[in-house]
Amino acid sequence: MRIELETLRRGSGRPILVLHGVNPVSPSAPFLDPLSKHGEVIAPSHPGFGASPMPADFETIYDLVNLYQDVIDDLPDNDVTLIGLGFGGWLAAEVAITRPAKLSRLVLADPVGIKIGGREDRDIAHFFNSHPAELTKRAWHDPSKRPPGCYGLGWQAGIDDTMTDAEMVSLARNWDSLCLYSWTPHMYNPRLKPWLRRIAVPTLVLWGESDGIVTPDYGRAYAGLIPGAQFETIPAAGHHPELEQPAAFVDRVVRFIGTGAKS
Amino acid sequence: MVSMELWNHCENPYPFVPAEVLDAADSVRASLPNKYCDPQTAARLYDEIWEEYRLCDDIGLNIVTNEHHSGINNLWAASPVITGIVASMTSKVRILTLGTLVTVRPDPVRVATEFATIDVISKGRLDIGFVKSGATEMVSGNANPMHIREREWEAIDLIEKSLTTHDGPFSWEGKFFTHPHVNVWPRPYQSPRPDFWAATSDLPTCAELGRRGFVNTLLFGGYERTRKAYDAYKQARVVAGLPKVGEDRFSYMAFCYVGDTDEEAMRIGQKIPWFLTVSIKSSPQFSKFQPGAVAPEMAPAAWRGGASKRPTDLSVASLIAQGQMFCGNPDTVAKQIKEFRERVGGVGRIIMMTRQGLVTHAQAMNSFNLAAKEVLPQLQDLPAIDDSSIAVAAE
DSSP, X not given: OOOOOXXXXXXXXXXXXXXXXXXXXXXXXXXXXXXGGGSEEEEEOOTTSTTOOOOTTOOSHHHHHHHHHHXXXXXXXXXXXXXXXXHHHHHHHHHHTTOOTTEEEEEEESOOBOOXXXXXXXXXXXTXXXXXXXXXXXXXXXXXXXXXXXXXXXXXXXXXXXXXXXXXXXXXXXXXXXXXXXXXXXXXXXXXXXXXXXXXXXXXXEEETTOSSSOHHHHHXXXXXXXXXXXXXXXXXXXXXXXXXXXXXXXXXXXXXXXXXXX | OBOOEEEEEOOOOOTTSOHHHHHHOSOSBSSSOGGGSOHHHHHHHHHHHHHHHHHHHHHTOEEEEOOOOSBTTBSOOSHHHHHHHHHHHOSSSOEEEEOOOGGGOSOHHHHHHHHHHHHHHTTSOEEEEEEOOOTHHHHHTTOOOTTHHHHHHHHHHHHHHHHHOOSOOEEEEOSSOXXXXXXXXXXXXXXXXXOEEEXXXXXXXXXXXXXXXXXXXXXXXXXXXXXXXXXXXXXXXXXXXXXXXXXXXXXXEEEEEEOSSHHHHHHHHTTTTHHHHTTTOOOGGGTTTSTTSSOGGGHHHHHHTOOOOSOSOOSHHHHHHTTSEEEESHHHHHHHHHHHHHHTTOOOEEEXXXXXXXXXXXXXXXXXXXXXXXXXXXXXSBOOOOOTHHHHHHO
8 A cells, every 4th residue: 555645855864754743844844944954854744634645544543653654664764863743743652662673763842642630630732622812822932923834733813814725725634634633532542651661762852831732741741751751841932842943943953863873 | 295294393492691691602502611501490491392392292293302512502412311201291293303413422322222212112203313413512522523424324324223133133343333232122113213314405415315215304405405405315316216205205494483473473583593693603613613614625715704504684584585484474384385395396394493592482382383273284285396307307
């Protein structure tokens, strides 16, 4: 079975595979150019997102996890850095517990995917049941700094007359696909948490200090479940630090990539 | 000759939340806290509507129950409970559940069990209606809004097999539902099963209803959309080589108020569109931005201007003109229904939404009496409608 993935590539060298969050990585995302000076950034759109077709039999996160194991296996280089952003961080963690042979490092930025609190604690603000204005408030340190053409959580509040029909169709498609994969349990896999201990590569967990979708405390707990993981926060950033503070984001990632290569 | 039926559809609305609360709320469904629902008032409403249903049973108006959750529009949230009570308190008229929302129920076998039980309690007076639902119901029911049409069909298939299999247990391992041991007790009173209805104006779905022989009902479709839906149903049968069906396969729900005079009916009828003006307010995340709510290619139209099918002029006169309301004295209403029937190519079952909005118990009782005693007799033994053009179009 051949699965087509729209893939953004930037730079050259060792592969830096980026798994996106609610929307695919925009070609205008400000972290792309500086990061691509340190390797080849490879950012596929998940099936059902962007221009990637949705295979008829894709249903759950399980399908994505197996797909990205294939993607990593098929990369020509055996020194792969995997970066997961938000929802993509959940995916990246799921992939990492399978210990892909070519995976060297893992970076999780504001990932979802696990349950930390009690049964009456809402660890993850509800993506689909929250008002767009509420999501915007929670997801951004300063929504006015959102780079043009880049959409994170609360994207609905950014719809205006300047948006093209094609952009709207794409956002609607991304939203539908995200929902298919993650409606219930909302944005987490109850079985992931006990297996995070299987992650066997150096791991950096980055968190926007102002993230109100999943808080830095959730992030600290998440990092604490991954053997040897570093946890760092990025000031003046919310759920999308790669968009709000691209320089700080790239700086942390590059410092991390420069260390801890797989032996 | 064709004889039409009248059905009473009451959602048991709760129009007693202060306007300032409703104005301040993002949504009057799904997220409005239940502190605004006074249980004593709710108990009075249930009693009033039981009385209306007893009257319907006496005078020959069939009864529709439905289901919505967590909002001011509807206190029938536990639909099988309500339908079971109606089955027990009535003895003559038919009862349609329209319906338990199978897209939010995790186990269709349990739903089939509830239906079979109600059919036995009613001694075979149950009809089973299916509605796709969506929007706030997905939130209240914690059901993934993606792929709900496909999920609904699998639920319907499993319910049908559960109701018609009598040498079980049988096993079901579908895409959405699995059950290794299906064996519904009691089996339904009617054989092979209660009649199935579905509410839709989606043309491919209407065509599928046609192939399956379900009753196709529309809600407020107006003349044009309703005609197109029924035509899709009929054409699908012609294409599939299936025999022509009677008008009892077609149903239509509209606002309805029958008064002693046209003037009285128009005055009271104006209380009914509360359903549209107040009771369906919902937040954007529960409506146009809900995943699956619109096909992605339709998103620009829906998001830019709103692609609402709702009528924009909610005066009684306008609703009547659009075929979305039947309202007036008994002769006026009979004439409106007969004209509607002719313009849509035949419809046998009219569902009246009467006890709606701010219409009182006494006003509803009066309308039901007039509908049964003075409108319904005018809808009997009507000449057949020539729809032979359908066969030509299908060819």
